[in-house]
Amino acid sequence: MSPSRGIPGRVHLATTSMGDPMKVRAAGAEWALLGLFVLSGFAGLIYQSVWSHYLGLTLGHAAYAQTLVLAIFMGGMAGGAWVASRYLGRWEHLILAYAIVEAVIGLCGLLFHPAFMSYTAMSQDLVLPSLADPTAVRAYQWLSAAVLILPQCVLLGATFPLLSAGFLRIAPADDGRVLGGLYFTNSIGAAFGALAATFLLLPWIGMPGSITFAGGINLVVAVGAWWVWRELRGAPIRAVPCVPDGGARAGDTHRPAAVGPSVAVVLLWATFLSGAFSFVYEIGWIRLLNQALGTTVHSFELMLAAFISGLAFGGLWVRSRSSRITDAIRYAGYAQVWMGLAALASVVFLTQSFSWVGWLVDALPPTDEGYALFTVGSAIIALLIMFPAAFFAGMTLPLFTMALLRRGEGERSIGRVYAANTLGAIVGVMAVVHLLIPLMGVRMAVTMAALGDALLGLYLLRFVATPVVGRRWGAVVACTAAMLVVSLVLGQPDPLRQASGVFRTGVASLSNVNEVSFLEDGKTATIAVYQRMDGRYGFISTNGKPDASLAMSEQDPPTDDEITMLMAAALPLGLHASPRDVAVIGWGSGLTTHTMLGSPVPERVVSIEIERVMIEGAAGFGDRVRRAYEDPRSVIRIDDARTQFATMGEGFDIIISEPSNPWVSGVASLFTSEFYGLIRTQLREGGLFVQWLQAYEIDQALLMRMVNSLVQEFPHVDVYLTNSADFLFVAGNAPLADFDATRVGDGELQAELSRVGLDGQADYAVRRIGGRSMLQAVGRLYGNQLHSDFHPVVALNAPRSRFKGESALVFMDLVLGGFPVLEFTEGGARPDARLVSDAAASLLAGDARLAVEYRAALLGVSREVASGAFEQTELVRELVQLGDSPMEQGHTVRWTELVSTFAERVIGNFPPDALHGVFMIRTGSQQRVSLLWCKLSCRSTSSWPGARLPGCLPRPKVS
Known part of the structure; x- marks a missing residue:
């Protein structure tokens, strides 16, 4: 067609023969196309957002994987735009072509999730096991990921040139208005799409539903574009001319x-x-x-x-x-x-x-x-x-x-x-x-x-x-x-x-910071190392979020984190007979790897860390993590954990997972049913998986989603509380062996463990909360809901829980509730509190030591209670004073409260024999009698000062 008259290059409709009705139709078409392009941009950003989640499951969240996903997305868009630019001049019905492209994009969106599931199954069952070379594995992952989304990306890239050129042919407006209008509508739709994907669609219908929803939008856009093309089919349209000499x-x-x-x-x-x-x-x-x-x-x-x-x-x-x-x-x-x-x-x-x-x-x-x-x-x-x-x-x-x-x-x-x-x-x-x-x-x-x-x-x-x-x-x-x-x-x-x-x-x-000794931007995060309290305590943080803390010298009291990191390594060492190959997910301070290497048994410890700068920064902790850097058995791999386990093809005796908190973007995928299923395949016979989880900045329902997923995948699971807010879950395919403290090690390693209160069997046993049956029972209270890769509920809701400062305390309540629930349901008993090392930073160990103090006071062994030894020392003094004087009017209620408090803390922390003379005594007929109830009933009121009821027994003197 020849260019229209008037301003060269100006595209307009010939209206002399068609009259005003054609103008009205063209104006309506203009607004319809702008509205359709809003929807197209809306769907496009849903794709980009959801694809990043899908491909993160395949490629991981390491820096190169993130850039690869963007490169595939943007490269496909660029390719589609370039192809469209080559053929625009040869096509007459560009609006129809745009409608067809949108329809194909929509169909691809509807089919994406089933295709991804088939691809994942084929990769894990057939392709990856047959590829021994890590380079070949990596190449397969990248190429297959490109095949998954590249066709749609190419089509998405073609939409803007097609609609812009088609719009220029039919719209009664100049080029700037057309281009600016389309760019605005598509971009504003994209902005709303980004928000809707995260704040509405993913929480509501998950990844499969979100991408299906986007596909449906594309089909609606296709139908609307087809309707516009049909309405304007009779209008004489003209292409924007190309002037060979490039004249203005x-x-x-x-x-x-x-x-x-x-x-x-x-x-x-x-x-x-x-x-x-x-x-x-x-x-x-x-x-x-x-x-x-x-x-x-x-x-x-x-x-x-x-x-x-x-x-x-x-x-x-x-x-x-x-x-x-x-x-x-x-x-x-x-x-x-x-x-x-x-x-x-x-x-x-x-x-x-x-x-x-x-x-x-x-x-x-x-x-x-x-x-x-x-x-x-x-x-x-x-x-x-x-x-x-x-x-x-x-x-x-x-x-x-x-x-x-x-x-x-x-x-x-x-x-x-x-x-x-x-x-x-x-x-x-x-x-x-x-x-x-x-x-x-x-x-x-x-x-x-x-x-x-x-x-x-x-x-x-x-x-x-x-x-x-x-x-x-x-x-x-x-x-x-x-x-x-x-x-x-x-x-x-x-x-x-x-x-x-x-x-x-x-x-x-x-x-209260002496200095920030290390601050560096890595490819995925900014890492800082700093010291507090005159340089005695060091911290390492990722984007401002502390990931680990420890005393810079072993002469100073340990931090809560130290107990967790040391126990994460010591616990599986005491449960596994001969762990040769060990994997640690997450470097943190390096203390877990350092602790594991303190044992001569492991032949190789592979530490998987996504950010290289984290490892460089943690070197500032010096001798506290020396073995992690110097021991020849230490192997460091910079990568995403999922990718490493999907591609290594290696078996491990112990896998320890200590990533960052689940609310951190990308981390929640390490707490899903699918990831636990992958880990289970990486364990050798008798292998153990140790999973860290926190009780702080998360609510109980979210915690139980992750725990339920772990319990679903592993037939044997125990949970331990290391300090006051950090859990360690030990899972295995076979029944878990009894903990053997002699396997952990001696010498330097044992000195490091003793410093945090991990001396012997009782120090580990006291921190055990329960096993799989208990976890299943608690899970049922929260609906047995699971955490799936395709429904990222934790990633979407944990930030809110963190902001609210919520805590998941149900496990602690079961232990410290005052009634031996777990002893009845689990069929076991807590260790004798007298054997537990003094570790005030550990909630359950501290509770055991408090029970020892209370028992001593109740027995009358010592009237002198160390001042400030425990938070409730004053309660001990009050109980002793009430027990040594006649009960006055009104004291009965207070006495009952104190008895209840002491019962909660003491009964579950000792074997029955250790409680004789505290709560129970034997009469001449060997009948068990509650000493405290006897004391309470035998005290007179103020009207009978000092009187005793018949049959009351004197308080025994126990040495």
């Missing part, structure tokens, strides 16, 4: 000195670089905000939505002002400069985000409503930091496309610009994760990208657009230089803030 079209007053195809190449390179710099911002902002907002699924989606919203409104600005844009390249140049300046300013705002989050946490109540407000506040903070630069980034793609269209590049320019921008995004992601962050850190990576954007804009303004000269040019250069200086000076990171974990405590900066 009328209405574009820009006419640079160097005309011709070279300008088109420059603009394509410019949009490529702009896309790269934009994604450096996105990754950098997310990494930096994680330190203030917390690394959760919610915070990530909020930040992603904030970034996409900025892009959307940038496109809307172009749409609303397209008629006044006479030199699109100049506008694009200014947009690039302002984008760079806004990104430089964002670095300064990021330093203040800790104070803003601290204010939020401090001001809001720890309730569901408070968390909802915290989420809204987090979104506002993300918008303040991301929106300005993203707004200008959103202007660039429609402006670059407009510039090429007005230079006569034709419809192909739409797909070419989109493809170049998307390819730039891939390069930006790869560069920031694997090059810029390791070389210069996250903040400097953002700063360098911002400077690159500003310089790109200055180049366009000076050498490609109608040249900007004189004072205006000087002002632009001066603003750029000034903002760079401000960003470098005021945007200096504060290590005390970065390591503060303000999202948990509400305190924006660490206090």
Whole structure:
């Protein structure tokens, strides 16, 4: 078809013969297509969000896996846009082609979950076991993951060029309005899709339902696009012309000195670089905000939505002002400069985000409503930091496309610009994760990208657009230089803030810290090591969340974490006869690996850690973790745990899992039924799996989902409480052997264990809560709900539980409730409290030592109770005083309360023989009598001071 008359390149409908009704139909079609593109963008981000969860199960969450998923997604989009740009001019019915593409995307969405399940089964049962070479395994995973989503990604990439070109052929509007409008609608739909996926669909219908829902939306869009095409089928449409000489079209007053195809190449390179710099911002902002907002699924989606919203409104600005844009390249140049300046300013705002989050946490109540407000506040903070630069980034793609269209590049320019921008995004992601962050850190990576954007804009303004000269040019250069200086000076990171974990405590900066001795940005997280209390205690944190703490010297009292890490290694050593090969998931401080290597029995200890910088930082703990670094049996692998176990093909005698807390994004997948099933296949005969879980910052229902999943996969499970809030679950395929303290080790290792109160059999036995039958009984109280890969309930709800400060205490209540429930139901008994080592940091060990003190007081062995030895020492004194004096009126109630308290603490902590003379005595006829009840009934009221009832026995003297 020949170009229409009027402004060259202007696409309009011939209305002379059709009259006003055709105009009305075209206007209706315009709004219909905009609405459909909102839905298309909505579905597209649901795909991206859910695909990241699916492929995380296959590829893991290591840095290279994350970038690979993005590369597949963005690469497919770029390929689809490039293919569309090649064939746009040959197709007449672009709206119909768009409808067909949306329909195919929808069908793929409906079939994705069944296809993924078949792929997973085939991989685990057939392909992976036959691949002995780790490189071949890795290559298979990457290629198969690409096959899973690449076709849909290619089709998604084709939608924007198809609809844009088709819209330009039928819409009574200029190019800027069309492009800006479509870019806005698609992006704003994407922003809502990102939020809906995480906050609505995944909690409601899980991953399978979410991706099916997105497929259904695509089918609705396909039907709507087909209806628009049918309505406009009779209208004479004309394609945007392609002018071979690259001359500017009328209405574009820009006419640079160097005309011709070279300008088109420059603009394509410019949009490529702009896309790269934009994604450096996105990754950098997310990494930096994680330190203030917390690394959760919610915070990530909020930040992603904030970034996409900025892009959307940038496109809307172009749409609303397209008629006044006479030199699109100049506008694009200014947009690039302002984008760079806004990104430089964002670095300064990021330093203040800790104070803003601290204010939020401090001001809001720890309730569901408070968390909802915290989420809204987090979104506002993300918008303040991301929106300005993203707004200008959103202007660039429609402006670059407009510039090429007005230079006569034709419809192909739409797909070419989109493809170049998307390819730039891939390069930006790869560069920031694997090059810029390791070389210069996250903040400097953002700063360098911002400077690159500003310089790109200055180049366009000076050498490609109608040249900007004189004072205006000087002002632009001066603003750029000034903002760079401000960003470098005021945007200096504060290590005390970065390591503060303000999202948990509400305190924006660490206090009582001697120094932050290590702070480095890794590929997946920022790791900090710092000391408190005159350097006596060291901490290591990930994005501000403490992962481990320990005394820097063994001369100081241990931390609660030390007991957990030492016991995580010692417990399986005492339960397994000869563990040769051991795997440890999560490095933390390195103390668990160090402890395991204290035994001469293991021949190899493989530690799996996702972040290399964590291992580098933990080296600062020195001699406390020396064996983990120096022992030749220690093997360190940097990878995601799921990926390692799926690809290693090795058997282990012991696997210890100590990842970060389940509310941390990506970690909850290590607490699912599917993961436990994978671990079970990795254990040799008689092998043991040790799983850490916490009782703090999580509610009982979420905890029991993970426990139920473990119990479902393993026929034999025991649970131990190491300190006051950390559990260790020991699971196996065979019945668990009795703990043998002699297997653990001696010498240096035993000295380290004794320091935390792990001396002998009783010290481990006292920390055991119960076995599988008890866990099943508690699980039934919470509906026997499981935690599945495809329904990430824990990842979605644990952040709220953490904010509310909830705790899961049902197991502790069973032990400390005052009635020997577990002794009756489990058929066992707690060890004699007199054999338990003194370890005040351990709740159950402390309870045993308190029982010893109470028993001594009740027996009258010692009237002198060590002051301050236990929290309830005053209760002992009060009971002794009441027992040594006549019962006054009103004392009976208090006496009963004290008796109940002491019974709760004492009865379950001793064998029956040890309780004679405390609660029970024998009469001459060998009949058991409660001594305390006798004492209570034999005390007279004030009307009979000192009287005794007949048959009452004197208090025995027990030595």
